[in-house]
Amino acid sequence: MLWVMGGVTAFGFLIALETAARRYGLPGPITNQAREAIFAPKSGFLLYAGMALMMVVLTWRQRFIAAGAAVGIDVAILLVRWAVDARVTDGHPFGNGALWVILGHAVIAITRRTGRERVLLLKGVGLGLLLVTGRKTGDTWLLITSKTRPTTLDQYLATADHALGNPSWLVGRIVTATGPIGAHVLGFVYIQLAVAAVIVALYQLRNVAVERRFPRHHLVRTFLVIGLLGPAIYMIFPVVGPVFAYGADGGHWAVANLWPNTPPPINTPHQMPFDEITPRNCMPSLHTAWATAIFIHSRKGPRILRFAGAFWLIATLGATLGFGYHYGVDLVAGVVFALTIEAALRSLDHGWDRSGIQLVTYSATVFAALLVSYRYLPVEMAKHPSVFGPLLILAMASVVHGYVQTAKLWDPKAARARQPEPQPELV
Numbered sequence: 001m002l003w004v005m006g007g008v009t010a011f012g013f014l015i016a017l018e019t020a021a022r023r024y025g026l027p028g029p030i031t032n033q034a035r036e037a038i039f040a041p042k043s044g045f046l047l048y049a050g051m052a053l054m055m056v057v058l059t060w061r062q063r064f065i066a067a068g069a070a071v072g073i074d075v076a077i078l079l080v081r082w083a084v085d086a087r088v089t090d091g092h093p094f095g096n097g098a099l100w101v102i103l104g105h106a107v108i109a110i111t112r113r114t115g116r117e118r119v120l121l122l123k124g125v126g127l128g129l130l131l132v133t134g135r136k137t138g139d140t141w142l143l144i145t146s147k148t149r150p151t152t153l154d155q156y157l158a159t160a161d162h163a164l165g166n167p168s169w170l171v172g173r174i175v176t177a178t179g180p181i182g183a184h185v186l187g188f189v190y191i192q193l194a195v196a197a198v199i200v201a202l203y204q205l206r207n208v209a210v211e212r213r214f215p216r217h218h219l220v221r222t223f224l225v226i227g228l229l230g231p232a233i234y235m236i237f238p239v240v241g242p243v244f245a246y247g248a249d250g251g252h253w254a255v256a257n258l259w260p261n262t263p264p265p266i267n268t269p270h271q272m273p274f275d276e277i278t279p280r281n282c283m284p285s286l287h288t289a290w291a292t293a294i295f296i297h298s299r300k301g302p303r304i305l306r307f308a309g310a311f312w313l314i315a316t317l318g319a320t321l322g323f324g325y326h327y328g329v330d331l332v333a334g335v336v337f338a339l340t341i342e343a344a345l346r347s348l349d350h351g352w353d354r355s356g357i358q359l360v361t362y363s364a365t366v367f368a369a370l371l372v373s374y375r376y377l378p379v380e381m382a383k384h385p386s387v388f389g390p391l392l393i394l395a396m397a398s399v400v401h402g403y404v405q406t407a408k409l410w411d412p413k414a415a416r417a418r419q420p421e422p423q424p425e426l427v
Contacts, residue, residue, distance in 0.1 A: 033132065051067075201297075222344055
């Protein structure tokens with residue numbers, strides 16, 4: 001029933017976003033996803049990652065057949081495009097086959113499976129579709145933010161960021177100094193964040209095909225909830241980022257061309273008008289929130305997975321700041337936001353005990369306090385960085401500490417191995 005209710009809610013949400021996008025004369029998430037069955041997808045890697053998630057419910061033989069079918073369909077579509085001279089100018093020339101395989105398994109589940117096997121296969125299909133459709137949903141959300149929020153609060157965040165020493169300006173200069181190599185590495189990490197999440201999720205779901213059930217909690221759940229709730233904060237606190245508000249990418253809408261060489265002066269901030277194209281997708285930094293979730297869920301994996309999770313978090317923080325997409329205060333809020341959602345989901349599975357309720361309440365309060373302080377105390381934060389800078393870091397660290405301590409109570413303790421009792425020996 002929970003999966004059915006979740007599916008109905010998700011479908012209703014997609015219809016609402018499709019309707020909202022149509023009001024602005026643009027296709028919504030359902031239309032964009034349907035187009036990728038034939039036309040070049042925006043991200044072929046993401047479609048294959050979604051197919052990989054779906055295949056956790058299959059046997060190894062079925063996985064090889066599904067992967068082969070996906071590649072074969074992609075090759076056939078490539079040959080058709082070559083024959084009709086249809087060039088791919090946007091997106092990737094592959095990935096359609098993966099989407100066809102996911103949808104094909106939905107048909108197989110309905111027509112060829114029964115009972116628990118049908119439910120399990122539909123869960124796998126739903127998991128894969130949620131990942132790929134979530135990307136389209138996010139794109140539509142960003143469109144809505146740019147159309148419905150004509151002014152932004154960038155000046156407030158830029159002023160508050162003085163408390164942290166203007167990290168976006170500092171890291172931006174560092175990335176510029178590293179040249180194209182550093183920029184390409186960080187750009188790949190930033191763009192392929194969902195693929196990294198799938199790698200961690202595949203490790204967590206590696207036993208589904210054998211156990212014939214999903215674990216109670218895994219990374220995909222946190223990843224999707226972050227993407228669902230985050231854009232709602234965008235609507236409350238619309239921000240475009242320093243590269244647009246204070247850089248050349250903002251054109252005549254920018255305050256001045258200051259990023260990343262010259263930090264903005266401390267002045268009384270005001271709401272500033274901006275174009276109807278640039279997404280208001282900074283507060284909180286969802287890339288930071290997602291990378292934090294990847295880091296948390298990779299902690300119980302093997303050493304290489306733990307190393308990859310730590311690398312992806314550090315590189316994502318460097319990319320969000322170094323490319324001018326976020327202010328430092330966005331990242332602080334993003335970490336708290338991720339831990340709040342992770343704590344709530346784990347409390348839901350574990351049971352709402354006292355420690356879980358306290359952690360979720362405290363972390364949500366800290367997150368709300370951050371937003372209020374950024375909006376109403378930015379000048380004071382900028383004028384007293386020695387006070388507010390450590391306070392921001394301390395607030396974030398307190399949430400991290402609270403989560404770590406509470407998670408220790410939730411994790412099952414390994415039972416001590418029973419020591420064999422001494423046995424009498426014959427003399």
